[in-house]
Amino acid sequence: MSTRDTNNEVDQQRIRELMMAQLDGESTPEQDAEVVLWMQADPALNKEFELMKAVKKLTRQQQPDDLPAEQWDQYWQGVYPRLERGVGWILMSLGALVMVLFASWEIAREWILSPEIPLWIKAAGISFWSGLSILLISVIREKWFLHKHERYKDIQR
Numbered sequence: 475m476s477t478r479d480t481n482n483e484v485d486q487q488r489i490r491e492l493m494m495a496q497l498d499g500e501s502t503p504e505q506d507a508e509v510v511l512w513m514q515a516d517p518a519l520n521k522e523f524e525l526m527k528a529v530k531k532l533t534r535q536q537q538p539d540d541l542p543a544e545q546w547d548q549y550w551q552g553v554y555p556r557l558e559r560g561v562g563w564i565l566m567s568l569g570a571l572v573m574v575l576f577a578s579w580e581i582a583r584e585w586i587l588s589p590e591i592p593l594w595i596k597a598a599g600i601s602f603w604s605g606l607s608i609l610l611i612s613v614i615r616e617k618w619f620l621h622k623h624e625r626y627k628d629i630q631r
Contacts, residue, residue, distance in 0.1 A: 493523050497530055 495501040
């Protein structure tokens with residue numbers, strides 16, 4: 475590519491930036507004069523500038539439609555039950571977890587302190603429950619991670 479082609483591309487980019495600045499009211503009088511000179515020299519730029527002005531006018535005229543009150547009511551009726559159910563599930567899960575942990579602790583304490591159970595059975599039981607707990611935590615952590623990074627969770631069939 476020649477130096478002249480590179481300069482032409484730079485000039486085209488610069489003039490388009492100046493045209494946008496003029497449309498947005500951010501250009502100086504010197505820049506406005508430069509834009510006018512460029513448009514007089516190139517009818518295609520003048521046509522492009524007029525098209526840009528038409529697009530800006532059209533987008534300024536567009537106003538988003540306000541949703542009817544019924545749709546807002548329906549939206550909030552859907553949000554509150556989901557929020558309430560989510561909080562309910564969290565509280566119930568936490569309560570169940572605390573109760574299960576407490577019951578497990580009490581059973582384990584009685585079992586470990588019992589003089590009738592041989593030591594090797596106690597060691598095997600502790601090993602079993604420790605391994606099961608580690609596996610359970612690993613599966614829960616993996617499922618949680620996969621759920622957070624699921625690419626298709628918001629796609630409906």
